[in-house]
Amino acid sequence: MNHNLTIALDAMGGDKAPGAVVAGAAMALDRRPKLKFRFYGDKEQIEPLLQKRKALVAVSEIIHTTNSIANDEKPSVALRTGKKSSMRLAIDAVRAGDADCMISSGNTGALMAMAMIVLRKLPGVARPAIATYFPHRNGECVMLDLGANIDCAPKHLVQFAVMGCLFARTVLGIENPRVGLLNVGVEEAKGNNDIKTAAAMLRAADLPGIYHGFVEGDDIAAGTVDVIVTDGFTGNVALKVLEGTAKLLFSFIRQTFRASTMAKIGYLFARGALRKLKMRSDPRRYNGAMLIGLQGICVKSHGSADGFGFASAIEVAADLAGNGFNNDIRAGMERLAESSKDIAPIKAASA
Amino acid sequence: MNHNLTIALDAMGGDKAPGAVVAGAAMALDRRPKLKFRFYGDKEQIEPLLQKRKALVAVSEIIHTTNSIANDEKPSVALRTGKKSSMRLAIDAVRAGDADCMISSGNTGALMAMAMIVLRKLPGVARPAIATYFPHRNGECVMLDLGANIDCAPKHLVQFAVMGCLFARTVLGIENPRVGLLNVGVEEAKGNNDIKTAAAMLRAADLPGIYHGFVEGDDIAAGTVDVIVTDGFTGNVALKVLEGTAKLLFSFIRQTFRASTMAKIGYLFARGALRKLKMRSDPRRYNGAMLIGLQGICVKSHGSADGFGFASAIEVAADLAGNGFNNDIRAGMERLAESSKDIAPIKAASA
Numbered sequence: 280m281n282h283n284l285t286i287a288l289d290a291m292g293g294d295k296a297p298g299a300v301v302a303g304a305a306m307a308l309d310r311r312p313k314l315k316f317r318f319y320g321d322k323e324q325i326e327p328l329l330q331k332r333k334a335l336v337a338v339s340e341i342i343h344t345t346n347s348i349a350n351d352e353k354p355s356v357a358l359r360t361g362k363k364s365s366m367r368l369a370i371d372a373v374r375a376g377d378a379d380c381m382i383s384s385g386n387t388g389a390l391m392a393m394a395m396i397v398l399r400k401l402p403g404v405a406r407p408a409i410a411t412y413f414p415h416r417n418g419e420c421v422m423l424d425l426g427a428n429i430d431c432a433p434k435h436l437v438q439f440a441v442m443g444c445l446f447a448r449t450v451l452g453i454e455n456p457r458v459g460l461l462n463v464g465v466e467e468a469k470g471n472n473d474i475k476t477a478a479a480m481l482r483a484a485d486l487p488g489i490y491h492g493f494v495e496g497d498d499i500a501a502g503t504v505d506v507i508v509t510d511g512f513t514g515n516v517a518l519k520v521l522e523g524t525a526k527l528l529f530s531f532i533r534q535t536f537r538a539s540t541m542a543k544i545g546y547l548f549a550r551g552a553l554r555k556l557k558m559r560s561d562p563r564r565y566n567g568a569m570l571i572g573l574q575g576i577c578v579k580s581h582g583s584a585d586g587f588g589f590a591s592a593i594e595v596a597a598d599l600a601g602n603g604f605n606n607d608i609r610a611g612m613e614r615l616a617e618s619s620k621d622i623a624p625i626k627a628a629s630a
Numbered sequence: 631m632n633h634n635l636t637i638a639l640d641a642m643g644g645d646k647a648p649g650a651v652v653a654g655a656a657m658a659l660d661r662r663p664k665l666k667f668r669f670y671g672d673k674e675q676i677e678p679l680l681q682k683r684k685a686l687v688a689v690s691e692i693i694h695t696t697n698s699i700a701n702d703e704k705p706s707v708a709l710r711t712g713k714k715s716s717m718r719l720a721i722d723a724v725r726a727g728d729a730d731c732m733i734s735s736g737n738t739g740a741l742m743a744m745a746m747i748v749l750r751k752l753p754g755v756a757r758p759a760i761a762t763y764f765p766h767r768n769g770e771c772v773m774l775d776l777g778a779n780i781d782c783a784p785k786h787l788v789q790f791a792v793m794g795c796l797f798a799r800t801v802l803g804i805e806n807p808r809v810g811l812l813n814v815g816v817e818e819a820k821g822n823n824d825i826k827t828a829a830a831m832l833r834a835a836d837l838p839g840i841y842h843g844f845v846e847g848d849d850i851a852a853g854t855v856d857v858i859v860t861d862g863f864t865g866n867v868a869l870k871v872l873e874g875t876a877k878l879l880f881s882f883i884r885q886t887f888r889a890s891t892m893a894k895i896g897y898l899f900a901r902g903a904l905r906k907l908k909m910r911s912d913p914r915r916y917n918g919a920m921l922i923g924l925q926g927i928c929v930k931s932h933g934s935a936d937g938f939g940f941a942s943a944i945e946v947a948a949d950l951a952g953n954g955f956n957n958d959i960r961a962g963m964e965r966l967a968e969s970s971k972d973i974a975p976i977k978a979a980s981a
Contacts, residue, residue, distance in 0.1 A: 353819070416878055426814050429822045463777050463866040468704070471780045471863070496870025500878040512822070513867055515814040516860075519847025520868045524875040527767055527851040528911075532883065535900070535907045542903035549896025552889040556882055 282601030283313045284379045286593060287369040290320030291347035293384025293582050293589075297321070300384070301328040303589025305335045310590075311597060314338065317378055319365040321345055344368055348389045350582065357389035358396060366390060370397045373575040380576035380596040382567075384584050390577070391427055391570060398575035401605060403612030406435045407572035408511070409579070410446050411518070413565045415502035421447040421456070422499070424511040425518055425568060431510035433477035436460065437484055437619075441611045442571045443506040444488035449604050450595060451505070458486060459494030459504035461513060469493060481508075485618030487611050525560065563588035567595035572608065576600045633952030634664045635730040637944060638720040641671030642698035644735025644933050644940075648672070651735070652679040654940025656686045661941075662948060665689065668729055670716040672696055695719055699740045701933065708740035709747060717741060721748045724926040731927035731951040733918075733943050735935050741928070742778055742921060749926035752956060754963030757786045758923035759862070760930070761797050762869070764916045766853035772798045772807070773850070775862040776869055776919060782861035784828035787811065788835055788970075792962040793922045794857035795839035800955050801946060802856070809837060810845030810855035812864060820844060832859075836969030838962050876911065914939035918946035923959065927951045 288304060290297040297320055304316050315338045318325050322343040329336045346364045348357045361367050366385050372378040374397050383390050391409070400407055410423035423443050428435060440458045447456040460478055462470045467478070470493070481490045491504045496517060499507055509517065532553075536546040546553070558564075562581075566588035570577040576599045580592035598604075639655060641648040648671055655667050666689045669676050673694040680687045697715040699708045712718050717736050723729040725748050734741050742760070751758055761774035772794050779786060791809045798807040811829055813821045818829070821844070832841045842855045847868060850858055860868065883904075887897040897904070909915075913932075917939035921928040927950045931943035949955075 351817075416881070429814065461867060463780065463863055496867040496872075497874030497877070499871055500874040509867075512814055513864055516812060516847040516864055517867055517871045520850055520871045521847075521875050523848030523851040524872050525879060526848070528876060528879045530767070531907055531911070535903045538903040538906070542900045545896040545898070545900025545903070547896070548899065549887060549893045552886045552893035552896070555889070556886045560879075560882070 282597065284597055284600055285315045285317060285377065286596065287317045287319065287372040287378035287381040289366045289369045289381065289383035289385055290318040290325050291365040291385070293580065293584060295583070295585055296384065297325050297328060299584055299586050299589050301325065301332070301335070302586025303584070303593055304339070305332045306586055306590035307593040307597070308335055308338065311594070314597065316340070317342060317369070317372060319344060319368040319372070320347065342368060348386050350386050352386055352389055354388040354392035357386065358392050361389065361393070367393050367397070370394055370575070370577065373577065374398055380578065380600040382578045382580055382589070382592050382596050384580040384582050384589065387426070387579055390579055394570050394573055394575070394577045398573040398577065401572055401574055401608055401612065403616060404572035404608070405438055406431070407570055408439050408442065409568050410443060410571045411565070411568040412447070412450055413521070414560055415500050417502045419451050420499070420502065420505050420507060421451065422507040422509070422514055422518060423571065424509065424514050426511045426515035427570070428511040430512070433473050433480055436477040436508050436510070437480045437615065438572075438612070440481055440484070440486055440488070440490070440506065440508045441615050442608055443508055444486055445604065445607045445611055446569065446571060447505050448487065449602050449607070450598055453505050456488040456505035457491045458488050458506045458508060459491045459498060461507055461509035461517065462493040462495065465493045465495060480619065483619065485614045487614075522562065529557075564591055567592035569595065569599065574605065576604065633948065635948055635951055636666045636668060636728065637947065638668045638670065638723040638729035638732040640717045640720045640732065640734035640736055641669040641676050642716040642736070644931065644935060646934070646936055647735065648676050649679060650935055650937050650940050652676065652683070652686070653937025654935070654944055655690070656683045657937055657941035658944040658948070659686055659689065661945070665948065667691070668693060668720070668723060670695060670719045670723070671698065693719060699737050701737050703737055703740055705739040705743035708737065709743050712740065712744070718744050718748070721745055721926070721928065724928065725749055731929065731947040733929045733931055733940070733947050735931040735933050735940065738777075738930055741930055745921050745924055745926070745928045749924040749928065752923055752925055752959055752963065754967060755923035755959070756789055757782070758921055759790050759793065760919050761794060761922045762916070762919040763798070763801055764872070765911055766851050768853045770802050771850070771853065771856050771858060772802065773858040773860070773865055773869060774922065775860065775865050777862045777866035778921070779862040781863070784824050784831055787828040787859050787861070788831045788966065789923075789963070791832055791835070791837055791839070791841070791857065791859045792966050793959055794859055795837055796955065796958045796962055797920065797922060798856050799838065800953050800958070801949055804856050807839040807856035808842045809839050809857045809859060810842045810849060812858055812860035812868065813844040813846065816844045816846060831970065834970065836965045838958075838965070873913065880908075915942055918943035920946065920950065925956065927955065
């Protein structure tokens with residue numbers, strides 16, 4: 280997975296920019312020595328950080344701009360006033376072919392809006408989506424959409440399934456991912472008409488994976504499937520409930536080991552094992568949500584990501600760019616269109 | 631909270647019936663000695679279990695029936711063929727005034743369908759909902775709807791807010807609950823038109839609580855609000871994601887303490903504190919989802935509930951029945967209708 284790639288970085292996005300961006304690039308370079316970087320942002324802030332890292336400075340270029348997108352900027356305003364922003368210039372670099380992919384920890388709505396306008400959709404993709412991956416009981420899984428599309432038609436869910444399978448194949452190495460459609464029950468009669476139509480279309484579709492059927496909310500952590508398909512509203516809520524619940528329980532565990540002297544002694548003995556548990560579910564290892572379905576690789580890192588987390592997001596982007604992910608999506612969409620030629624509702628998807 | 635109440639029990643519902651039902655009644659009676667019970671189900675199975683418990687047998691009556699609703703029975707079939715079932719007879723008892731409330735661990739869909747037909751909606755309630763409560767960072771909160779209404783209009787969400795506030799007041803003792811509307815972001819511009827309309831209606835409505843605004847999925851565990859209002863699709867997914875994630879993390883913790891000798895020794899020291907952690911988040915303490923908005927108190931217990939869990943569900947039902955919960959709902963709906971007289975979309979709610 281060590282390709283010659285040029286990575287465009289929004290050096291000013293996120294709560295810890297530009298420090299976390301430079302630190303993350305250094306870590307990613309350590310693991311993938313063929314990478315090159317283009318840092319978009321304030322040269323005065325970036326340069327001193329780069330100078331401390333000899334290996335990194337040798338493969339990096341700074342493209343100076345003082346404009347950046349605020350976290351609370353409305354996407355429409357960012358589109359209009361942010362044409363010289365670090366985020367926008369990094370996206371422009373992908374479009375111009377100066378970089379193979381871009382990563383930003385900045386404003387999600389602005390990133391989505393700009394990427395959509397600048398990079399445009401891949402042929403056959405009706406609705407780009409946001410996809411990410413995280414650990415479950417016995418491995419890892421992909422979920423999409425996470426908020427790009429609040430209301431989705433069945434044909435959109437089917438396209439998400441195709442893109443999600445290819446994402447799982449590229450990022451998680453699962454050759455034939457099992458796909459589940461998130462619902463309020465597993466029986467065929469459950470859910471509204473839209474979700475039942477989507478299920479029927481998924482059963483008939485030629486997917487780069489296997490359609491498993493409906494899954495419920497608790498199937499996510501249980502690892503019932505490799506790809507969870509849902510609309511952007513439900514996916515956004517589900518991911519945040521999952522993250523929030525995990526965060527709460529880890530804080531309960533910390534409290535537990537501070538609750539008494541006996542518990543503190545217990546902690547000393549169990550420390551090694553507890554650290555492994557923490558590492559296993561470290562959200563920084565799962566940082567990097569992709570804006571999937573665009574003519575260019577665009578990865579969103581958590582706004583609060585540190586260097587370790589940002590390095591994970593860089594590696595996700597590098598995996599996708601280095602393995603021709605978007606060519607896979609093109610091919611996947613063609614196969615889907617072919618297989619669904621006779622099913623009226625899907626034909627409309629390419630309109 | 632020790633009222634003279636008669637409790638109707640579907641003695642045949644759930645995976646551990648009738649044992650868990652009888653054991654749960656005995657535990658609830660221990661804590662609330664003024665309760666009386668009516669057990670609906672197979673006398674041959676129930677009687678020997680009751681005979682072992684002198685205090686319970688003195689306040690119990692068995693109403694014999696051999697019919698019961700299977701877990702996978704379709705609601706429509708249950709309605710047609712289950713008129714003499716233990717579940718149906720327990721609901722009928724509430725309707726006839728022979729019992730103050732009923733509890734079942736059986737088939738949720740069948741319970742909802744039967745309760746709706748037999749008990750009917752409270753005046754002013756457009757859509758009954760399923761509500762439950764669970765622990766968060768600094769207390770407990772209520773969430774609804776959990777699956778009774780897959781698609782909801784804004785006016786329904788506003789009614790859920792009223793019912794949720796009153797549920798939080800009665801069951802959790804929170805006088806002025808803060809209400810959050812579940813969304814994909816907290817900013818006013820987030821979400822689709824329906825959810826924005828619901829937010830505007832909630833701001834204008836006379837609630838038995840305080841409208842906080844939008845909340846996101848991670849606000850649930852963080853305890854940002856006391857009542858979480860959402861449609862039945864999202865609520866069902868959110869609750870199951872929460873339960874599934876908690877279950878997974880507890881299993882990770884168990885694995886962690888078995889991973890090495892050091893960890894096992896650590897467990898011996900931390901055992902007391904870990905037990906407290908387990909107790910704090912024991913789902914059995916939070917067993918009991920209410921079918922809210924009907925002319926009668928009807929509580930659904932988890933299908934897998936044991937005696938301890940079933941006792942919790944009985945106590946929820948007793949709290950609601952003993953404190954005139956449904957009168958509060960009537961009054962709350964009248965206040966809501968009065969306060970929203972000038973807002974067109976809500977007027978339609980009573981139609």
